[in-house]
Amino acid sequence: MRAAQIDRFGGPEELHVVTDAPTPTPGQGEVLVRVLAAGVNPLDYKIRDGSSGLAAKLTADGFPLILGRECCGVIEQVGPGVSDFAVGTRVFGMAPLSHRGECYAEFVALPASALAPAPASVDPQVLAGTALVGLTAWVAVHDLARVTADDTVLVHGGAGGVGQVVVQLCVAAGARVYATASTAKRSRIEEMGAIHVDYTQADFTQVTPRPDVIIDGVYFSTYEPSMDHLAEGGRLVILPSLADLEPARARGINVAVPTISPDRERLAALATELEQGRLTIALDRVFPLTEAAAAHRLVEEGHTQGKVVLEVAND
Template identity: 45%
Template sequence: MRVITQHRLGGPEVLTVVDAPEPRPLPTEVLVRVKAIGLNPLEARLRAGEFPLIGPPPFTLGWDISGVVDQAPQTWRFRPGDEVFGMPLFPRAANAYAEVVSAPALHLAHKPASLSYAEAAALPLVGLTAWQGLVDLAGVREGDRVLVHGGGGGVGHVAIQIAKALGAHVITTAGRGKRAFVEGCGADEVIDYTSVDFTEAVHDIDVVLDTIGGDTAERSLEVLRRGGHLVTAVAEEDTELAATYEAAGRHFSGIAVDPDPVALRSLAALVEEGSLRVHVQKTFPFAHAAEAHRLLDHGHLQGKLVLTV
């Protein structure tokens, strides 16, 4: 099989397509013939060596996959021929930039028929982050006022749709060029962060989901009602900021996403009922991973990038 690997840290040019033996599934694992691979900004940071989540090179990046089960020894969850998607093993290396992946059956779900393989591969990491943040941590309910920072990005555009499905009034920050996009995702109000200070535009927010970082999490304290909740996917280890929130009578939670079969099936159910779609900005052939990473490095994406196999 072909695998995209790297033997040194650096720019997109370090990604190399090589031949490798197919993995062998362990009991309770399935062998997946990969059809598409979702790319995430985290992978660009790992490629460049910004932090050693999966150790030093050589390594193979990637977690988000969709494909077809080829082998399913000693598991009742799937059969050969099943179409699946998921985010196996995160944050341990899943070696998902590959034509074949061995994954725990518990970390996968049946692919919704209405999603293409590319769309299904784009959903797991961003969808699970949004679901775990809004549902599991913040407990968003009907009528809540939810502010999603970065609504045009991968996590953000999915979070808008999940919050709307929960019955929330959703406000989001986004650049002027993404206004129509986030409104199409269901945003009730859009704040153009390039010209408007969100702390002056909104107040009495029940839940803030931060996907931006910087001072966004700190300044979000000003817009939360007493008892409100900040969930951040960026400043999750900022203990000083957490203490500031608690002292002000607000809740602070950091979200570090993990594989979650219940949430994955819940995302699939939202897709099947027509309440959730994931936007794929662009797809790239498998061998063009370096080209895809150049766009990933550029940032300011609208939705997700995907490799097709």
């Protein structure tokens, strides 16, 4: 099968397409998915260059490693122990953290529990980019920050992959939401019901009230001023997993980083929100599988609006 893989850790040039990768066999509890599209996430380039804590674990059995943690596709084969999915069902979802994933490919074997049925009315390319950002935002907003209508929330990177879902979940919870993003992303932020804070023109600490909650998808340049700006007793959720939480803890700030595991019930809830138009996932750009390295370069620059997706096959 065709697949985009690495033979060692390194730059985007290490990501190359082969045509003779072995088609996986679904194991216990798994299904084989014929991939229509795969989502590209910052985690993917951190695995590709070896900087993610996951990189060593995923390659413990060696290279090559096909990249990609999430997809939308059609069930091609049902593995042993799976009784709740049938061949031909369109599904979307993501690999659990300990799973090799390998979604940048024509076929991937994934646990059935990590997938949910895909609504027919939602574009498979949108669904391919929904699971990882959707579940992360859900955990950040509802499980960790516990955002309510009484909260003022500041979201850093509000038009990014995760940020766009965080903003929409906070607005849906009734919160007053400020979202930082560069100048060109103003209309997207406002369309989602938030107040745009152009971080290229203004210091967010000067133009926003002290928030009860900060959800930070940026971290490096925003962490220190966010700790200073957060309201007394406020909650801070930082998205990048490599974040050092000690400085915030030392100041007595309630701080957390989301850890996600795929969950069919939550995936199904996200699908319903998309289907009924209460949630939108914007796509920045769709690349063919053959241009996976270019997709990584774009995501690595860190200024996309919404998701980057690889198209693997037509339905």
